[in-house]
Amino acid sequence: MAVLLLNASMQPLNVISHRRLIVLLTKERVAFLDEAAEHAAAEALAGRRLPEGVVIVRLLRTIHVPRRLLRPNRRNLLLRDDHTCQYCGHVGSAAELTVDHVVPVSRGGAADRWENVVVACKRCNWRKASHLPQEVGLHLRREPRPLTQEYAHIIFLRYPELKAAYERLLSAA
Ligand SMILES: [Zn+2]
Incomplete structure (x- = not known):
């Protein structure tokens, strides 16, 4: 199962491996979103297991992500x-x-x-x-906009379970 890394501002940044998650936790660069998630992950890692289900963490400090446009292919x-x-x-x-x-x-x-x-x-x-x-007599259903890398659409399309978890997070906020 994948780990979704959010910026401190809560924007999705990337999908990372469990190994990378452990490195970031060790360096105290990321935090879990709430105490329950933190507790569940700590328990799993202490037992040398990986946390189950979707794991979402966020960076403690915001990093600047340059706006990268993809090609409209x-x-x-x-x-x-x-x-x-x-x-x-x-x-x-x-x-x-x-x-x-x-x-x-x-x-x-x-x-x-x-x-x-x-x-x-x-x-x-x-x-x-x-x-x-x-x-x-045709009408566009929405305005066509550029697709940016950081928009994370692509990440989410590859990981539908992360998209669902992130949307739940946004609707709970
Ligand atoms: Zn059509």
Whole structure:
């Protein structure tokens, strides 16, 4: 099971190994989120076992993370848009989905800007063709934004159980 490392500001930073967790605990760089979690982990480690379930720790001091933009390639777009057509909401496999330029390149739209590319199902893409969305009655479900590394979307998509635990944490706060 993975360990989610949060910044002191509670933003997700990374997923780390248990070995790295033990190093950070030894150096007193991280803390558990509450006493119950701290107690459970201390007990497990004392018995030379690893803590069970999702483990979340946070750094005691905030570190600055430079804003790194990912490339808006097909793979990253599928991650950003959750494999969901941004016009009709159809959720599909990668093979069923295409990349659509909101403002078509033939009409001056940027080919490689996060703000101008979205995931679309084949049906919507065909309907849209070289039109603007509003010209054919299509509407974006949300504004296309750049995907940043620190947004941690990718981390969470690889570890759905961490995403669920983090969301529970946020809703409890
Ligand atoms: Zn669609």
